[in-house]
Amino acid sequence: MLAPARSLREAGCCPCCLLRFLGEKDCHIYQKSAEELQTVAHILCNQPQGNADSATGDNKCVNTDDIPCIACLGILQHGCSEEFLDRIQSKMEEECYKSQLFSLSLMTPIQLLVREHAVMLFLRERFSDLYTGQSIDKVTSMKDVYKWRCGPRLKDKLNMEYHHQVESPFLIQLMFEHKETETECSFLISACPKVFPTNSRKRKRDSEQTVLNRTSVTRAISSLSESKFMSLVRCPPEKVDTMCRCQELTCYHEAVFVAGRYNKYSRTLSQTPWVVDGERRGETSVSELICTRIKAMFMAQEYRFSSAGREDVDVRTLGRGRPFLVELIQPHISDVPPDKMKLLQQEINSGTTDIAIRDLQVVSREESGKLKVGETEKTKSYSALVRVEKPIQPDDLKFLEEITDLTLAQKTPIRVIHRRPLASRDRVIHNMSGEYIDSQHFRLHLKTQAGTYIKEFVHGDFGRTQPSLSTLMHMDTDILELDVESVDVDWPKTIDE
Amino acid sequence: MDAPISKMADLEGKAYRTVVDRYYTPGYRTDVQGRHREDLCILQHSNKVCIVTLAASHPLMADGKTVARVDFQVTEKVNRLDNKVIGKGKRGAQWLQESSPLCRVTCTDNTEFTLYSCIKGKLVEVNENLINSPQLLTEKPSSEGYIAIVLPKFGESDKEMARLLSQQQYQDALERRGREATSEARERDLVQARSKMEEEESSSSTDPGKDQAGGSKDSGDEPNQKRAKLEVTDKEQPSS
Numbered sequence: 001m002l003a004p005a006r007s008l009r010e011a012g013c014c015p016c017c018l019l020r021f022l023g024e025k026d027c028h029i030y031q032k033s034a035e036e037l038q039t040v041a042h043i044l045c046n047q048p049q050g051n052a053d054s055a056t057g058d059n060k061c062v063n064t065d066d067i068p069c070i071a072c073l074g075i076l077q078h079g080c081s082e083e084f085l086d087r088i089q090s091k092m093e094e095e096c097y098k099s100q101l102f103s104l105s106l107m108t109p110i111q112l113l114v115r116e117h118a119v120m121l122f123l124r125e126r127f128s129d130l131y132t133g134q135s136i137d138k139v140t141s142m143k144d145v146y147k148w149r150c151g152p153r154l155k156d157k158l159n160m161e162y163h164h165q166v167e168s169p170f171l172i173q174l175m176f177e178h179k180e181t182e183t184e185c186s187f188l189i190s191a192c193p194k195v196f197p198t199n200s201r202k203r204k205r206d207s208e209q210t211v212l213n214r215t216s217v218t219r220a221i222s223s224l225s226e227s228k229f230m231s232l233v234r235c236p237p238e239k240v241d242t243m244c245r246c247q248e249l250t251c252y253h254e255a256v257f258v259a260g261r262y263n264k265y266s267r268t269l270s271q272t273p274w275v276v277d278g279e280r281r282g283e284t285s286v287s288e289l290i291c292t293r294i295k296a297m298f299m300a301q302e303y304r305f306s307s308a309g310r311e312d313v314d315v316r317t318l319g320r321g322r323p324f325l326v327e328l329i330q331p332h333i334s335d336v337p338p339d340k341m342k343l344l345q346q347e348i349n350s351g352t353t354d355i356a357i358r359d360l361q362v363v364s365r366e367e368s369g370k371l372k373v374g375e376t377e378k379t380k381s382y383s384a385l386v387r388v389e390k391p392i393q394p395d396d397l398k399f400l401e402e403i404t405d406l407t408l409a410q411k412t413p414i415r416v417i418h419r420r421p422l423a424s425r426d427r428v429i430h431n432m433s434g435e436y437i438d439s440q441h442f443r444l445h446l447k448t449q450a451g452t453y454i455k456e457f458v459h460g461d462f463g464r465t466q467p468s469l470s471t472l473m474h475m476d477t478d479i480l481e482l483d484v485e486s487v488d489v490d491w492p493k494t495i496d497e
Numbered sequence: 498m499d500a501p502i503s504k505m506a507d508l509e510g511k512a513y514r515t516v517v518d519r520y521y522t523p524g525y526r527t528d529v530q531g532r533h534r535e536d537l538c539i540l541q542h543s544n545k546v547c548i549v550t551l552a553a554s555h556p557l558m559a560d561g562k563t564v565a566r567v568d569f570q571v572t573e574k575v576n577r578l579d580n581k582v583i584g585k586g587k588r589g590a591q592w593l594q595e596s597s598p599l600c601r602v603t604c605t606d607n608t609e610f611t612l613y614s615c616i617k618g619k620l621v622e623v624n625e626n627l628i629n630s631p632q633l634l635t636e637k638p639s640s641e642g643y644i645a646i647v648l649p650k651f652g653e654s655d656k657e658m659a660r661l662l663s664q665q666q667y668q669d670a671l672e673r674r675g676r677e678a679t680s681e682a683r684e685r686d687l688v689q690a691r692s693k694m695e696e697e698e699s700s701s702s703t704d705p706g707k708d709q710a711g712g713s714k715d716s717g718d719e720p721n722q723k724r725a726k727l728e729v730t731d732k733e734q735p736s737s
Contacts, residue, residue, distance in 0.1 A: 387513065411622075414542055414546055414548070414646065415520065415542060415544060416544075417544075417546055417621060417646065417648075418544045418545060418546050418648065419544075419585055420585060421582075421583065421584050421585055421587075422582050422587065422621060422622060459516050460640065460641065462548065462624075462640050462641060462643050463624070463626050463633070463637075463640065463641030463642075463643075476640075478515060478516055
């Protein structure tokens, strides 16, 4: 181990990379402090523990943390420093990210692939007995080492849980770049024509950046023979003057889902923002009244509102209300306990009389699939105020109760035909009853299959819904008001009684 | 939370408006394709879709005709029932010009009428119910007896409707038609009566000179009678 260690040190490897290329797999060793690692490196090189900055001593063999490593370009040096980790911590605080768990993702410059390969070939040539047959996989991965070194330390700084290799919904992504060596992969384009076809049309379109990516560079390197590679690249690779820089620090949090049920009491409120010809109609909407405060509580970038079906602007939703789902994109806060959710619900309800929500809760992504099931499979109950053309008596309504499971053929209603395909849909009315009001009005109660157009059933939509209430009663009927009495879906879980 | 109950009084306080009145704007084309009194009404929905319907002033309705058959084979090659539309954009639809025929209507008295589109656009559908129940055309012209649904090009629906007559303009046109018909009829009768008078005068007299004098004396009764006839004719105005 002595000779290779010395050679690596001479070439300009930092202690971590030294250990990596020697095949050290014990994570605890990598978790030592920078000073301790220097000591380890000294020992491996059989060097006396001298001053790191002795100018007279074996200058060639000394690699301090200030000199960028030829293999990791500083990622395992400066990138693991307290200073850098503090930077990550302040970013988290600045953007108020709060999560129970986090995981790390590293994006390293692709020239490292070339450099690592160069170091490997260097070792194979010099120490063939130790390194022949050893593929690059035997070398401990840089990303693993980074996560071993920084994961636990960040855990304490961020006050979040961390477990190596465990997926978490919250990801901290570090993107490193090294401008000085940016062009070190360019030679591959001409050296490996099979991997980079010189189809001129493609070449002109794609810049070097897009053609050279992790996959293509890996393929190119493996396509070159050892001798060919060594003729093109200096092995070991050249020393550099600058450290790798973290060009981008981004956080990604998986979407968080919030569900509940809403009642709508207004007849002049649209479900989602209503825009016609670029102009906004109406001051607000159901989705905005519900989601604005939820988005604020979770500090999300965006929200997506969906519900188990929809009602028109002029239709109320009564009873236990309609199930809805809010998808929160890039939430900064993901952990909101039930009592806080309850407060949020109260806040939303006290802010308006047009809607009211209940059973507000966080749900998992899998659970959220249940919403659409509700839309297409379950039944809904309605109450409609009907006006009839000819005078009626209470007895005239009795026949409605005798009708069960009536199948309607509904052509796409004219009011939506401009934006839906023309088709005929069969829908079932399970049962009905009529509540007499006066000789010209009655209230129709009905329970129908999901997706039934109620207004069209009542007035017949130019005869395009057959049968319709008009045809059943042999007179013109019109609908003056419509209310949704219930949406028969058992989701989300009932919280409020 | 208990939802507030709507009061019937509130609802009927505003005058009741039918589905058509609530959601559709009418536009009229009178004397379609230059054919006298053949009037159609295009109902434009607030979403810009147009429904072609019969106007009440069309002979089919105004003359109380009974429809026997509605035929959608409008030319040798074109049958409106073959119209197939795909997707939201209604791809594959038959394209209609103002002069495109939609159907041919045959009545029980063997009179025939062709009904035209009056607007440009894609044919979404014709009313297939008219095949089995042709009488709907005159019995329920503004609902179950509609003729066709047309979708003008995006953004062009208002332009198409602007080329038609508004409700007021249509009413004015009908009034004009009524007056013209009345004055035409009056003139016709006047001409008739005058020529009859001249006939009778020439046949009853032998002395032209005496005639003139006699004419004025002898026809003491006759002018009165004739005047009475004219008056009667005046009152019997043909309705339009």
